[in-house]
Amino acid sequence: MRREVIFSVEGLYRESNDIIGYTFGHGEKAACIVGAMRGNELQQLYICSQLIKTLKNLEEHGAISHNKEIMVVPTVNQYGVNVEKRFWPIDNVDINRCFPGQTDADAPKQIAKALFDNVRGYSYGIQFASFYMPGDFIPHVRMMETGFQSPSLANLFGLQYVVTRKPKPMDTVTLNYNWQMNGTNAFSIYTNATDNVDEKSARQAVSAVLRFLTRMGIVKYNNHSGYIASVIEEHELMPVKSDTAGFYRRLKEPGDPVYHGDVIAQVIDPYEGEVISDILSPTDGIIFFAHTAPMVMENAVVYKIIRRMHE
Amino acid sequence: MVSEVVSVKMPVKEKINISKNHFEPDNATGREARISLVTGIHGDELDGQFVMYEVVRRINEHPERLTGIVDVYPCINPLGMDMGTRGIPMFDLDMNRVFPGDNNGAMAEYVAAELVNDIIGSDLCIDIHSSNVYIKEALQVRLNEDCADKLLPYARIMNADFVWVYSSITVREATLAYSLNKLGVPTLVTEMGVGLRINYAYCRQLIDGIFNIMIELGIWQDERPQVKEPIMSTEGQVDFLHAEAAGIFISALGDRLGNIKSGEHIGDIISPIEGKVLQRIESPADGIIFTLRENPVVYKGTLLARVYAVK
Numbered sequence: 001m002r003r004e005v006i007f008s009v010e011g012l013y014r015e016s017n018d019i020i021g022y023t024f025g026h027g028e029k030a031a032c033i034v035g036a037m038r039g040n041e042l043q044q045l046y047i048c049s050q051l052i053k054t055l056k057n058l059e060e061h062g063a064i065s066h067n068k069e070i071m072v073v074p075t076v077n078q079y080g081v082n083v084e085k086r087f088w089p090i091d092n093v094d095i096n097r098c099f100p101g102q103t104d105a106d107a108p109k110q111i112a113k114a115l116f117d118n119v120r121g122y123s124y125g126i127q128f129a130s131f132y133m134p135g136d137f138i139p140h141v142r143m144m145e146t147g148f149q150s151p152s153l154a155n156l157f158g159l160q161y162v163v164t165r166k167p168k169p170m171d172t173v174t175l176n177y178n179w180q181m182n183g184t185n186a187f188s189i190y191t192n193a194t195d196n197v198d199e200k201s202a203r204q205a206v207s208a209v210l211r212f213l214t215r216m217g218i219v220k221y222n223n224h225s226g227y228i229a230s231v232i233e234e235h236e237l238m239p240v241k242s243d244t245a246g247f248y249r250r251l252k253e254p255g256d257p258v259y260h261g262d263v264i265a266q267v268i269d270p271y272e273g274e275v276i277s278d279i280l281s282p283t284d285g286i287i288f289f290a291h292t293a294p295m296v297m298e299n300a301v302v303y304k305i306i307r308r309m310h311e
Numbered sequence: 312m313v314s315e316v317v318s319v320k321m322p323v324k325e326k327i328n329i330s331k332n333h334f335e336p337d338n339a340t341g342r343e344a345r346i347s348l349v350t351g352i353h354g355d356e357l358d359g360q361f362v363m364y365e366v367v368r369r370i371n372e373h374p375e376r377l378t379g380i381v382d383v384y385p386c387i388n389p390l391g392m393d394m395g396t397r398g399i400p401m402f403d404l405d406m407n408r409v410f411p412g413d414n415n416g417a418m419a420e421y422v423a424a425e426l427v428n429d430i431i432g433s434d435l436c437i438d439i440h441s442s443n444v445y446i447k448e449a450l451q452v453r454l455n456e457d458c459a460d461k462l463l464p465y466a467r468i469m470n471a472d473f474v475w476v477y478s479s480i481t482v483r484e485a486t487l488a489y490s491l492n493k494l495g496v497p498t499l500v501t502e503m504g505v506g507l508r509i510n511y512a513y514c515r516q517l518i519d520g521i522f523n524i525m526i527e528l529g530i531w532q533d534e535r536p537q538v539k540e541p542i543m544s545t546e547g548q549v550d551f552l553h554a555e556a557a558g559i560f561i562s563a564l565g566d567r568l569g570n571i572k573s574g575e576h577i578g579d580i581i582s583p584i585e586g587k588v589l590q591r592i593e594s595p596a597d598g599i600i601f602t603l604r605e606n607p608v609v610y611k612g613t614l615l616a617r618v619y620a621v622k
Contacts, residue, residue, distance in 0.1 A: 009610060010611060011557060012557045012558065012608060090608070091606075106610075106613055107610045107612055107613070169483070170408045239415055244320055247322070270323045271324070295322035295323070296322060299418055300418055301417050
């Protein structure tokens with residue numbers, strides 16, 4: 001394992017924000033894994049730490065394939081992690097909206113540029129990402145339809161679902177999009193936590209990456225073969241919205257089957273305690289995303305359901 | 312007449328209301344031109360509050376001068392404005408990256424879609440922005456080069472110091488202005504001042520420009536105010552000046568923006584602990600300085616100034 005500072009932002013009174021890359025094996029740039037881009041992505045950082053621990057062990061036992069190199073960048077935003085801010089804390093900029101970056105520019109764009117210069121050219125790029133709304137997903141692989149996406153490769157992670165979606169304008173400045181446009185097969189992996197550490201889904205994510213690396217001949221590792229994924233397009237996910245606001249009682253979990261007309265959540269008057277709305281499932285299917293916060297606004301997306309799918 | 316454009320219930324006994332004030336002449340025929348004035352998409356931008364107040368005050372004072380329709384939308388992000396945050400506080404989401412919105416989307420996308428629906432049909436829209444808390448801007452009109460032919464005639468009579476026509480970037484497609492221009496509503500963006508402050512001189516300058524445009528569109532009958540001929544970015548080039556080290560930026564210009572000579576001292580980056588100047592910043596050309604760093608804390612790469620160099 002080689003540990004290298006790939007870029008550093010000098011602080012005024014703080015110590016520098018060092019971006020550290022951990023490299024395993026030598027030779028062809030095979031796979032690159034990027035963790036917490038945002039300061040609140042603690043699960044993503046934790047997954048990378050566990051992955052680095054495992055890869056170090058594998059390398060010591062000669063299990064990294066000949067002429068294959070893997071790089072892991074656990075975080076680019078230690079400044080944000082340390083002060084519990086999602087974005088680059090100096091001027092509140094989302095680093096994952098700054099790609100491909102720029103050298104002669106503000107720190108977030110410099111970070112994006114330096115990271116991208118170091119992670120481009122790998123055959124496979126894997127990012128542990130997070131969603132801006134509070135909620136849990138079924139762990140899945142997500143990819144954008146840039147014309148270069150490959151759902152069949154995404155299947156090799158062995159997670160239950162692969163979600164594809166058309167990029168929106170704001171996606172064009174993300175790492176994933178720029179990776180794809182520069183010839184890297186890029187995947188985002190979503191687990192069911194962000195601000196806190198969920199050991200079970202972290203283990204699942206580490207296993208999924210090692211499974212993928214094994215199947216691509218990059219490491220030698222014997223683990224369970226996982227699932228044959230169902231590939232779904234994001235627009236096929238049916239949103240279920242709250243029709244009023246108050247305390248939120250979630251009745252279904254990601255992965256649960258639901259049937260048309262089932263009560264899947266309730267909204268409770270915040271002062272008087274009465275149930276003021278039963279939220280019904282509009283379809284048969286499986287819960288893919290579920291809102292987590294104890295309260296809910298009106299018109300919030302509280303579930304996304306995979307329609308007409310059964311366990 | 313004040314009315315609600317869209318509202319969303321908050322969890323505890325409160326609604327977010329996006330309101331507008333609608334003015335039309337007595338005995339309206341239905342053939343009147345309509346202008347929409349929008350501000351407060353970013354909660355930390357306050358100049359538009361005074362601009363809206365003064366426009367409404369003058370219409371109320373002289374309703375007989377109104378010969379068209381004026382719709383005033385003074386605050387699109389009320390929660391952000393209340394808390395002094397740029398984005399929507401709960402999600403740290405930039406509202407000007409979710410247009411044209413989605414009626415089936417999350418709260419911000421829903422609000423964006425309803426706002427766009429309400430503005431459609433206007434003959435012109437002006438989206439009034441301030442800068443953020445880090446940078447000070449001279450009064451300027453910004454337009455995407457895709458729409459320059461249609462918008463430049465209006466931009467020229469807005470009483471701005473500077474009109475900046477910039478090249479198209481995909482990420483800007485998610486802004487209100489881009490979306491409205493695509494949907495057939497010519498939309499101008501103005502920038503001025505600093506976040507969380509009101510620059511009354513710029514506001515008064517813009518108010519004159521707005522009334523000048525209203526006279527041009529046949530919406531207001533009055534003597535034309537004296538408006539200045541703006542400097543057009545199409546006739547020269549914009550130089551970006553960046554910090555070369557982390558430190559404290561001390562402006563040599565005070566609050567002054569505007570004309571500047573080649574070699575003129577713009578400011579210094581100093582190291583307080585070492586008592587020395589780390590970088591002296593001078594104007595690279597004769598022209599106008601229309602952007603200046605406001606927050607003195609800078610990192611390497613931080614934008615310090617933009618100077619438009621006259622050819």
